[in-house]
Amino acid sequence: MEAFLSNIDRVVDGFSWTVRLTLISALLSFVLGILLTAMRASPVPLLRGIATVYVEGIRSTPLTLVLLFCGLGLNSALGVALADSVQWDVFWWAVIGLSAYTACFVSESLRAGINTIPLGQVEAARSLGLTFTQNLRLIVLPQALRTVVGPLGSVLIALTKNTTVASVAGLGVQEASREMKLMFDQGVAPVLPTFVGFALGFLILILPTGYFFNWLSKRVAVVR
Amino acid sequence: MSTQSTVLFDAPGPKARARNAVYTVVTLILAAVGLAVLYLGFNQTLTDRATPLFHPDTWAVNPDGQWAADMWSPFLRAETWTAYVIPGLQNTLTAALTASVLALVFGLVFGIGRLSEHAWIRIPAGAVVEFFRGIPLLILIFFTMALPIVAWQVFDIPTGTFQVTALAAVVTGLTLYNGSVLAEVFRAGILAVPKGQSEAAQAIGMSRNQTMWVVLIPQAVTAMMPAIVAQLVVLLKDSALGYIVAFPELLRSFTLLATRESNVIPAAIVCAVIYIVINLALSRLAIWLERRNSRRGRATAKPVTTEGGPIDPAGSTGTAVETKVQEPLPRTLAEDDGDTSAKKE
Numbered sequence: 001m002e003a004f005l006s007n008i009d010r011v012v013d014g015f016s017w018t019v020r021l022t023l024i025s026a027l028l029s030f031v032l033g034i035l036l037t038a039m040r041a042s043p044v045p046l047l048r049g050i051a052t053v054y055v056e057g058i059r060s061t062p063l064t065l066v067l068l069f070c071g072l073g074l075n076s077a078l079g080v081a082l083a084d085s086v087q088w089d090v091f092w093w094a095v096i097g098l099s100a101y102t103a104c105f106v107s108e109s110l111r112a113g114i115n116t117i118p119l120g121q122v123e124a125a126r127s128l129g130l131t132f133t134q135n136l137r138l139i140v141l142p143q144a145l146r147t148v149v150g151p152l153g154s155v156l157i158a159l160t161k162n163t164t165v166a167s168v169a170g171l172g173v174q175e176a177s178r179e180m181k182l183m184f185d186q187g188v189a190p191v192l193p194t195f196v197g198f199a200l201g202f203l204i205l206i207l208p209t210g211y212f213f214n215w216l217s218k219r220v221a222v223v224r
Numbered sequence: 225m226s227t228q229s230t231v232l233f234d235a236p237g238p239k240a241r242a243r244n245a246v247y248t249v250v251t252l253i254l255a256a257v258g259l260a261v262l263y264l265g266f267n268q269t270l271t272d273r274a275t276p277l278f279h280p281d282t283w284a285v286n287p288d289g290q291w292a293a294d295m296w297s298p299f300l301r302a303e304t305w306t307a308y309v310i311p312g313l314q315n316t317l318t319a320a321l322t323a324s325v326l327a328l329v330f331g332l333v334f335g336i337g338r339l340s341e342h343a344w345i346r347i348p349a350g351a352v353v354e355f356f357r358g359i360p361l362l363i364l365i366f367f368t369m370a371l372p373i374v375a376w377q378v379f380d381i382p383t384g385t386f387q388v389t390a391l392a393a394v395v396t397g398l399t400l401y402n403g404s405v406l407a408e409v410f411r412a413g414i415l416a417v418p419k420g421q422s423e424a425a426q427a428i429g430m431s432r433n434q435t436m437w438v439v440l441i442p443q444a445v446t447a448m449m450p451a452i453v454a455q456l457v458v459l460l461k462d463s464a465l466g467y468i469v470a471f472p473e474l475l476r477s478f479t480l481l482a483t484r485e486s487n488v489i490p491a492a493i494v495c496a497v498i499y500i501v502i503n504l505a506l507s508r509l510a511i512w513l514e515r516r517n518s519r520r521g522r523a524t525a526k527p528v529t530t531e532g533g534p535i536d537p538a539g540s541t542g543t544a545v546e547t548k549v550q551e552p553l554p555r556t557l558a559e560d561d562g563d564t565s566a567k568k569e
Contacts, residue, residue, distance in 0.1 A: 041232050042233075042247075043232075043233040043236060043240070043244055044244050044247045044248055044251065045248075046247075046248045046251050046252065047247065047248075047251055050251070050255065056500075056504065057496075057500055059503075060457075060461070060499060060500040060503035060504055060507070061461075061496050061499050061500060062461045062462070062463075062464030062465075062475065062499060063461070063464075064464040064465055064467050064468070064475060065464060065475055065492065065495060065496060065499065068467075068475070068479070068492070069492050069496075072482075072488050072492075073266070073488055073489055073492055074265070077262075077265035077266045077268070077270070077290070077489070078261070078265045078270065078271075079265075079270065079271035122232055126232075126233070126234055131233075132232055132233040135232055135233070136232065140232065161359070161360040161361070162360075164360040164361075164362040164363060165362060165465065165468075167362075167468070168467070168468055176363075177360060177362045177363045177366065180363055180366060181366050184366065184370050184373070190374075190377045190378075191367070191370045191373045191374045191377060192374050192377065192378060195363070195366075195367045195370075198363055199355070199358075199359045199363065202358060202359045202360060202363070203355070203358045203359065206358050207358060
């Protein structure tokens with residue numbers, strides 16, 4: 001255990017990347033998810049089609065493949081450096097991949113939330129003469145968001161765990177799981193305490209998130 | 225698309241139709257630009273081109289780019305399929321099927337364990353489930369791969385006594401993680417069976433075990449079938465993590481192929497299509513099962529397919545699955561009005 005604790009700065013560094021990946025991807029995927037949901041509910045058939053194909057397609061693709069595609073495919077094909085250092089360049093590509101993937105699950109949750117809104121709400125809004133965007137912005141999304149706080153919390157937890165996949169070839173973000181693998185391979189500390197330490201680290205990130213969203217979902221629940 | 229999403233707007237009049245047409249055109253233009261950037265990017269004429277952007281040479285298929293026929297022709301050769309794709313698919317399915325069966329057993333054992341009346345079973349079972357549900361699958365796989373080192377460091381068993389193959393590591397990881405999620409699914413399903421069922425079972429003198437196996441579990445499994453299938457889709461997708469520990473599954477074979485033929489993009493596209501077809505077929509199965517349940521007027525869990533587990537209103541701390549009697553949508557109300565009311569009591 002002492003050997004593990006003497007390397008605690010590496011552990012903290014690994015988790016700092018995990019947290020950064022999680023927070024930025026969460027923000028981006030939330031915005032993209034709302035956009036996709038709006039597209040899927042919109043009066044324009046083409047927008048609906050594009051959003052549906054995107055969500056269904058990416059949702060059925062393994063995250064590993066999505067991130068590999070970002071790391072090996074897009075990165076070299078577009079020839080765009082997203083940052084000056086390699087470290088940050090792969091970080092931003094990982095953020096793009098994770099957001100593109102997670103947005104599908106955000107969108108699915110939101111759509112389920114929209115389906116729980118009583119028909120009368122939307123009909124009342126329409127009879128008042130609200131347009132589609134007003135309807136979505138003022139009536140539907142505020143209610144839908146409140147009902148899906150819990151599911152969105154699960155999506156965030158899944159995202160936290162999914163950041164570990166950003167260590168795949170082609171990206172290799174130095175996040176917690178990669179740091180753990182390196183510490184295994186370099187033999188700087190016994191394997192068992194290292195594993196327990198990293199597992200505890202993830203539990204420390206994930207359990208409070210779960211409790212918080214559980215509390216929040218009850219706090220904002222719509223009584224029907 | 226449910227009926228609800230389409231009631232967000234009125235049937236378009238002349239003005240709205242014109243506006244929608246404008247939106248359609250704008251979308252088309254944006255989509256075309258996006259696709260063009262991708263096309264040129266993978267054609268390798270986006271950044272390092274000799275000709276101006278709108279010159280025909282820029283848009284012609286570049287023999288060095290990813291769209292060249294040479295890049296796609298490997299998929300027309302039987303050898304590609306027999307040497308790469310099919311063995312990869314076999315390994316993926318082997319890992320996924322083995323892990324599915326083991327995860328279902330694990331889930332059943334620990335799901336029931338968490339409902340035990342003995343605290344010495346209930347608490348450890350809960351701890352195990354919460355632990356494996358809370359940590360990423362990947363570090364579990366890494367740890368399983370490192371087990372021989374653990375054996376050496378902790379128990380002084382010389383390394384080389386036993387080996388952990390990549391397949392074993394992947395199956396172990398998938399089993400423990402998805403088994404824990406399934407344990408929560410089973411637990412939620414058993415808890416969602418109406419109380420009268422177990423009371424009736426006790427009233428006719430069934431033991432707790434009999435009540436569980438004869439009355440509660442069959443009903444819980446039927447109700448939870450969509451959630452179970454959805455979790456198996458997650459499991460199949462997660463088996464692609466085997467790529468990272470060099471398990472020769474589908475994704476790995478495609479990357480090997482891509483390295484040999486240097487056709488990264490065609491390989492990625494074909495690989496994605498295979499995964500999408502398999503997963504969509506499984507998702508359809510989940511939807512079909514849910515419809516069948518609702519036709520029979522049974523309570524059913526929604527087939528939620530959040531990555532990493534069913535949508536979990538309680539975060540990682542409470543009950544896993546939203547158990548719900550069919551939502552009172554007009555369509556379903558008309559269909560199984562009598563049955564749902566019969567079901568509720």
